[in-house]
Amino acid sequence: MPRYDAQHKAETRRRIIDTASARIKRDGIDGSGVATLMSDAGLTNGAFYAHFPSKSDLVANVLADQLRIQHERLSTLQPGRPAIEEYVREYLSPYHRDHPESGCPNAALLDEVCRCDDAVRQSYTEGMQAIVNGIATNLSPANPAGARATALGLFTILIATLQLARAVSDPALSDEILAAGVSNALTLVDAGPAQS
Template sequence: MEQLSHKARTRQRILDEAAVVMREHGTEGIGVAALMKRAGLTHGGFYAHFASREALVEAVIAEMFADSAARFAAITSLKDPAERLSQLIDNYLSLHHRNAPGEGCPMPALVSEMAHLPLEARTLFSQRRNAVQQRLAQALHELHHPQADEVAISILAEMVGAVALARACPDEDEARTLLAASRRAVKQRAGLEGV
């Protein structure tokens, strides 16, 4: 593997820190000075890597979706579509995912903010969301689900919403119950009741 340049490594360090901050605190949680301090860098160095704070937010959105895809890669590469879809649902709607927003899917963390961001960021988020939706639809098509595309939209919306709601629950037992109910309902819609 080719060695990254110092500049590329520094940019990646900023992206990594910003991704954690955005997942945990949203886009408003990213202040350039605090972010650079967190990354162990000077405030002035920011503009050597990003033209603006908005450019950083776009880069971080892309980075978070790439991170999420890498985390789920072992599952998404499973050949059996029923097993693949079942494991995706179980992992996504898990207490671990609820309790680790700093390393989880960006959708539950950012969806409520997207309407307030510039068009470029919303477009990028929408494209990445659509790619996730297509992976769900692909598994449903492989299972010969009669409404694969429509059900994929519904499943994704429920999973993102369920994780966001579970994170809003101050009581972990309530969050666990919410996630379990959503897992059952999503699997039923997907035709995976026995999986």
């Protein structure tokens, strides 16, 4: 059996995380077995354990990675309402609603994360807090702690709105939910702490 160097192993691990993130966000944690996840990555089941001790460890890594990407996106925004409005509109867009595999793990997986083990929930908690802190910093760069409640509220509106818009069977109602979510999110931003 060939031995692979550290770079090859890191690239393979990255491929597993990337392909697993799309599958897990589309089909759910419980709906994504190890065999399917490894097949998506073009690997055998046996190769899985060379990279992750358990499916739970893979899920924790997928969440950490996906939430890090979201946090990095927030970090590139200019402070203030225009950038937050763009972020809100992008998050609550029909495209994001219709493509969970390429979107945020929060709305796609939140209902399952609460039933996962402590390692997955800890990974989620750390990533979620980084995003909320990023939103708070954008809302009030001089006083992010003062904007934390608004940031938590905004984060909650975004996730709940997207989950509800995905859950209903009526496309017009789903669009109405997204539009209401945008309006409610921006009302909260405008009523929040003074921006600086």
